[in-house]
Amino acid sequence: MMIKEIADKYIMKTYSRFSKTFIKGEGVYLFDENGNKYLDFTAGIAVNALGYGNKNVIDAACNQMNKLFHTSNLYYTEPMTELAQKLVNKSCFDKVFFANSGAEANEAAFKLARKYGFLKKEHICSNYGAGDARRVCTCSKIISMKNSFHGRTLATLTLTGQSKYQKGFSPLVSDILYAEFNNLKSVESLIDNTVCAIFVEPIQGEGGLLPANADFLKGLREICDKYGILLIFDEVQTGIGRTGELFCYQNYGVEPDVLTLAKGLGGGLPIGACLAKDFVAECFNPGDHASTFGGNPVACACSNAVLDEITDMNLLLKIKENGCHLMEKLTSLKCPNIQDVRGVGLMIGVEFDIEVKDVIQKCLDRGLLIIGAGKNVLRFVPPLIISKYEIDKGISILEEVLSAL
Numbered sequence: 509m510m511i512k513e514i515a516d517k518y519i520m521k522t523y524s525r526f527s528k529t530f531i532k533g534e535g536v537y538l539f540d541e542n543g544n545k546y547l548d549f550t551a552g553i554a555v556n557a558l559g560y561g562n563k564n565v566i567d568a569a570c571n572q573m574n575k576l577f578h579t580s581n582l583y584y585t586e587p588m589t590e591l592a593q594k595l596v597n598k599s600c601f602d603k604v605f606f607a608n609s610g611a612e613a614n615e616a617a618f619k620l621a622r623k624y625g626f627l628k629k630e631h632i633c634s635n636y637g638a639g640d641a642r643r644v645c646t647c648s649k650i651i652s653m654k655n656s657f658h659g660r661t662l663a664t665l666t667l668t669g670q671s672k673y674q675k676g677f678s679p680l681v682s683d684i685l686y687a688e689f690n691n692l693k694s695v696e697s698l699i700d701n702t703v704c705a706i707f708v709e710p711i712q713g714e715g716g717l718l719p720a721n722a723d724f725l726k727g728l729r730e731i732c733d734k735y736g737i738l739l740i741f742d743e744v745q746t747g748i749g750r751t752g753e754l755f756c757y758q759n760y761g762v763e764p765d766v767l768t769l770a771k772g773l774g775g776g777l778p779i780g781a782c783l784a785k786d787f788v789a790e791c792f793n794p795g796d797h798a799s800t801f802g803g804n805p806v807a808c809a810c811s812n813a814v815l816d817e818i819t820d821m822n823l824l825l826k827i828k829e830n831g832c833h834l835m836e837k838l839t840s841l842k843c844p845n846i847q848d849v850r851g852v853g854l855m856i857g858v859e860f861d862i863e864v865k866d867v868i869q870k871c872l873d874r875g876l877l878i879i880g881a882g883k884n885v886l887r888f889v890p891p892l893i894i895s896k897y898e899i900d901k902g903i904s905i906l907e908e909v910l911s912a913l
């Protein structure tokens with residue numbers, strides 16, 4: 509039996525997979541079981557930041573495997589400590605909580621926000637007396653954006669402002685409100701003293717690759733400052749160099765209070781992180797949140813290697829340069845079905861007036877891997893090490909496919 513047949517027999521059908529089995533990766537290429545080579549514009553959905561087979565990442569993993577590959581969070585370990593220090597030194601945050609995925613990083617941020625709201629309410633009650641306590645009976649509401657994506661656990665599924673993901677899983681988590689993305693008035697209309705946090709992706713990824721306007725994020729910061737509400741950026745997809753800055757918030761000059769990471773952080777190993785400023789981080793006490801595998805030594809050792817390579821090798825400059833090159837190539841595509849090309853760095857979406865699933869399949873047949881973001885958007889999130897030559901190679905395959913539409 510082929511791998512596909514065995515997998516379909518034994519694995520739950522939560523994914524619609526392409527009929528391809530990959531067995532090897534090198535640089536920005538993947539190889540299937542028949543030895544066919546594919547240029548990868550997907551990077552495992554914005555994960556393989558340094559592509560496949562990066563020597564420093566492999567060495568970091570092997571060395572750490574030989575030394576220690578798991579101990580509990582009852583003890584300290586070196587790779588996790590080093591990674592937390594690096595993330596803090598390179599960002600505006602003070603503390604890190606480690607998880608294993610994007611949804612878990614967001615779940616941590618969600619609980620942190622709820623705890624912050626709980627303590628805020630207690631503070632108001634103890635300082636202002638029973639009258640105010642009655643007015644502030646809860647401070648648990650979280651505002652999320654319509655069309656957002658934050659994960660598949662029940663809390664993050666509820667934060668995800670797209671009903672197609674939520675259907676069949678009610679009752680969802682309570683006290684989540686949805687505002688229009690890029691619409692400050694819509695956010696303001698939901699604000700009162702029962703709201704503890706606003707969750708937002710600086711660029712909506714799964715929702716169709718829609719960047720936030722700078723004024724929108726600045727406005728959210730002002731609202732949060734005015735009302736003592738936490739601003740939380742989900743940078744699971746945009747973080748770790750994807751947009752040409754280590755964190756996407758640096759493109760906007762707007763600092764959130766909490767930020768979540770996963771995907772590119774481990775370069776392919778499962779890891780997530782929730783970063784927070786001290787005044788928020790201190791809301792968590794021992795026992796408030798935990799993860800058996802969070803901060804795994806091998807995953808953290810790989811993350812350290814990824815961060816070193818991104819920051820030491822001038823990779824961010826290259827990402828900006830190659831992102832501009834990809835953007836130019838995509839904007840000059842002559843296809844009447846293209847409605848819009850948008851994005852930042854190596855995170856670009858091309859919106860069509862038709863569904864893109866045939867385009868994706870035809871590219872795959874010609875040796876180019878691309879993914880969609882919603883039904884009408886092609887998403888370009890290649891490994892961050894991609895060269896101009898490889899970009900041109902992929903674009904010429906895409907041109908061939910589009911010319912036959």
Ligand SMILES: Cc1ncc(COP(=O)(O)O)c(C=O)c1O
Pocket residue numbers: 609610611612614657658659660709713714742743744745770771
């Ligand atoms: C912005 C964002 N948040 C959260 C997630 C969930 O991450 P994970 O699949 O690692 O749980 C994703 C995944 O696509 C994402 O794009």
